[in-house]
Amino acid sequence: MSRIDLHLHTTHSDGSLRPSDVLALAKQASVTALAITDHDITTGINEAIAAGRELGIEVIPGVEVSSFDGRSEFHILGYYVQCEDPVFMSRLATLRDSRHRRNPLIIERLRGAGLDVTYDEVRALAGTESVGRPHIARLMMQKKYVSSAKEAFDRYLGEGKPAYVARELPTPVEAIQWIREAKGVAVLAHPTWVKDTGDALRSCVTALKNAGLGGVEVHYSTHSKSQTAQYLELARRLNLLVTGGSDFHGITKPDIGVGCGRGDLKVNPSLLEPLKAAANG
Ligand SMILES: [Zn+2]
């Protein structure tokens, strides 16, 4: 059965596979259309489009913009963004710099907590990839301080943990505006990250809709059936688009497959037309 996947990472951010390798996996998984949504960067899209042409897979230009409202981190997906828009590109570059400034501080804190890790080791491990927390987690796994990336985040790297360093991020409203100004459709990724639930979540998403949010990522690898139902209801009630994706990262999230998440994800190709229409409208 054909399916789509609107949330995928590559080596251009913190994924472990090149765009062409992600496309090859998508082909095996009967994915007919996909979006490359690297964190704060769009440089992987051209390679993906070329590979997609070879394999007969439609590639939608995408990006995942990090933002913070003072309480929750919001990831805003941008679909059909104009990658040659100079203002958008410079905004993303500033965001990436804020991540790079943070990495050495994280290493300092880990060393302060007694872990023998250096920034040079992280850089060597990342190779040509852009260094991020998943690389730090991988180094911690190699050195046997933790047994999984999840444990590295749960014990050290996640928000509120000893080696957590906050980034200077735009607000969700700003991230949405950036995407809109680059002619993209803005979608709230993995809404479980928002610390509000119920009515508070609805008023939060309503405010984002008023700022230009176009959709909600209802279908997601780690959503339970009841979460999917809840977000579907929220999207319908607020007249927002429904999207879905795996958030594939390769070996950093080894249990998540392209197109199928943990095995039970299936994003219906019929969700693509409304997204396309919103981008053109
Ligand atoms: Zn995300």
Ligand SMILES: [Zn+2]
């Ligand atoms: Zn993601």
